[in-house]
Structure formats: structure tokens, C-alpha cells
Amino acid sequence: MTDLDKQEAFAIDFGLVVQERTSERLVMRTCGGDRCSYVAFLGDRDAFLGFALEVEDASDLDHAHTALGGTAPTPLDLPGGGMAVTLHDSDGNEVLLIHGAERGEPEELYAPLEINTPFEKRRFGRNQHGRDRGPARLWRLGHLGLFVRSFAASKPWYEEKLGLIASDIYHIPGQPQAQIVGFFRMNKGEEWVDHHCVALMQDERGGCHHISFEVQDFEAQQRTHRYLGSKAYEPIWGVGRHPHGSHVFDVWRSPDGARFETFSDTDLFREQDGTRIHDISQVVMDEWSDDKPDRYFA
Numbered sequence: 001m002t003d004l005d006k007q008e009a010f011a012i013d014f015g016l017v018v019q020e021r022t023s024e025r026l027v028m029r030t031c032g033g034d035r036c037s038y039v040a041f042l043g044d045r046d047a048f049l050g051f052a053l054e055v056e057d058a059s060d061l062d063h064a065h066t067a068l069g070g071t072a073p074t075p076l077d078l079p080g081g082g083m084a085v086t087l088h089d090s091d092g093n094e095v096l097l098i099h100g101a102e103r104g105e106p107e108e109l110y111a112p113l114e115i116n117t118p119f120e121k122r123r124f125g126r127n128q129h130g131r132d133r134g135p136a137r138l139w140r141l142g143h144l145g146l147f148v149r150s151f152a153a154s155k156p157w158y159e160e161k162l163g164l165i166a167s168d169i170y171h172i173p174g175q176p177q178a179q180i181v182g183f184f185r186m187n188k189g190e191e192w193v194d195h196h197c198v199a200l201m202q203d204e205r206g207g208c209h210h211i212s213f214e215v216q217d218f219e220a221q222q223r224t225h226r227y228l229g230s231k232a233y234e235p236i237w238g239v240g241r242h243p244h245g246s247h248v249f250d251v252w253r254s255p256d257g258a259r260f261e262t263f264s265d266t267d268l269f270r271e272q273d274g275t276r277i278h279d280i281s282q283v284v285m286d287e288w289s290d291d292k293p294d295r296y297f298a
Contacts, residue, residue: 002043003255004026008028013135014262015030015136015138019035019036024042025040030139031106031137034141035103039078046257053096055098057099071085071086081100082098082100083099085097090157091206109137114128133224134227135224140214141211141212144211146200147202148200149203151200151201164186164198165184165271166184166275167196168182168196168245168276169278170283176279179277180280183245184197184199185197189270189271190271194268195244195268211258211260211261213263217264220264221239221250236251236253236259236295237249237250237286237289239288240288242285243283243284243287247265249261250263
């Protein structure tokens with residue numbers, strides 16, 4: 001990254017909290033108790049290096065080293081510590097597997113919205129409680145979207161090496177075998193998990209398409225959308241709702257050219273829920289908009 005100062009200012013306005021800052025590195029966290037959810041390094045160009053996933057047991061690190069070709073487990077030089085093994089996916093992105101990182105106490109979020117519907121009334125004799133218009137109170141890093149040069153190569157890597165399950169896959173019109181987009185979730189058996197933790201989208205550019213942080217609800221997203229607009233940052237898309245995953249999303253351009261997204265209200269799946277296949281020509285990007293998706297991927 002060529003300008004840590006500008007990136008830090010944007011990330012703070014977006015809702016991240018500075019955990020550590022040096023002349024060479026910026027480490028930021030959410031309000032949900034993590035010690036580190038975003039790291040930027042000073043360099044001579046803007047580029048995506050990789051991402052990390054947390055594993056449940058130290059033996060998973062040993063397996064990644066001995067059976068998957070990862071590095072030997074080493075102490076992680078980031079707030080919270082822990083041990084890490086580094087793999088490289090089929091595009092060469094670093095994929096860190098981490099175990100044992102310490103967490104802090106979650107910070108307070110807004111009081112829940114009390115919604116009146118035609119069928120249930122919850123708010124009487126008073127207004128909806130007020131909220132600040134400002135940076136989002138981000139709860140966690142929920143997922144990221146990657147441009148991959150070959151979906152056919154990336155899909156088996158993420159399924160076989162990381163054990164992810166495809167929730168929804170898109171193929172070229174009329175060619176079910178020509179798959180080009182997939183949304184992949186964790187496999188935790190009977191435990192409910194997010195619709196996806198990684199999205200893979202075939203594009204020769206490679207790199208990261210977006211990183212997405214969970215917020216409390218769509219009200220928080222709308223208020224932060226207005227705040228970011230007042231700061232003259234570049235909006236990319238939102239506030240909208242994706243058809244698969246169903247989450248409400250809002251995407252902004254950071255100074256280094258990356259896409260930062262907030263999301264709320266996502267679907268949950270289990271292992272048994274399987275995979276759904278779709279013709280991409282029949283899928284809209286946003287249930288609330290007729291805009292073409294070009295600017296979302298530009």
C-alpha cells in the first residue's frame with residue numbers, strides 16, 4: 001500500500017478501530033472482540049496479499065503443514081498472537097490458518113430496532129430510539145470475495161484443502177459445466193454458518209474484489225452510508241440486497257482502490273443443505289435495483 005495515512009483515515013470513517021500503527025504497518029480491529037481483522041503494509045504499490053481463517057484445533061495446523069504443504073506452525077506477529085500456517089491458493093494468494101489468537105471483550109452496539117409491522121406492534125407512544133450518523137460499529141469480518149483466474153482450478157482447492165462447501169454456483173448461460181462464480185461456506189456439520197465466507201469470481205485480474213464486515217442491521221448501514229457520502233468517499237453499490245445469501249450490503253471504494261463492504265441479515269446453512277446451481281443470466285445482483293452490475297466489478 002502506498003499511503004497508510006489515507007487508508008487509515010478511510011478505515012476509521014468506515015468503522016474499523018486502530019489496534020496498532022507504525023510507519024510500516026496498520027493493524028485494525030472491529031468492535032466484536034477480535035484483536036486484528038485488517039492489516040495493511042506500506043509498499044511501492046497497492047496489492048492484495050492474502051487472508052486468514054481461524055481453525056478450531058492446533059492439530060489442524062499440523063495437518064495443514066504435513067498433508068497440505070503449508071509452512072511449519074510459527075508464532076503470529078500480530079496483536080492477539082497465536083500460531084499460524086501459511087498456504088498458497090491456486091492463484092498464489094496467501095491463506096493463513098490461525099489457532100490460539102487471544103480475543104478482547106466485545107464493545108457495546110446499538111439497542112436493537114423495534115419494528116412495527118402490520119401484524120406485530122412493538123413501539124407505542126414514542127419514537128424509534130436515535131442513533132448517531134457516523135462510522136459503522138462493525139461486529140466482525142464476515143467474508144471476502146476473490147477474483148480468481150480459473151474457477152475450475154480454484155473451486156477444488158478451496159473445497160479439498162479448506163473443506164469449504166459451495167452454497168450457490170453460477171455458470172455461463174446454457175453451459176452448466178462452465179462454472180464461473182461460487183459462494184462457499186464453512187463445513188461445521190449440523191452447526192448453522194453464514195451462507196458464505198469466501199466468494200470466488202472468475203476474472204483474469206485476480207486479487208481481492210471486496211472484504212465485508214457485519215453490522216447490526218440495515219439502519220446502521222443507511223446511517224453510515226450517509227456519513228461516508230458526506231466525507232466524499234466513492235460509493236460503489238448499495239444499500240442493496242443480494243439474492244443469494246439474502247444479506248443487505250453496502251460497498252465503498254477505499255483510497256487504495258479496494259472495496260469495503262458492510263453487510264447485515266445473512267442466510268444461515270448447514271452441511272446438509274447442499275449446493276444450488278444457477279444460470280448466471282437468470283441472477284440479479286441486487287433485489288432492490290435495476291442497475292447493471294458493471295460498476296460493482298469495475
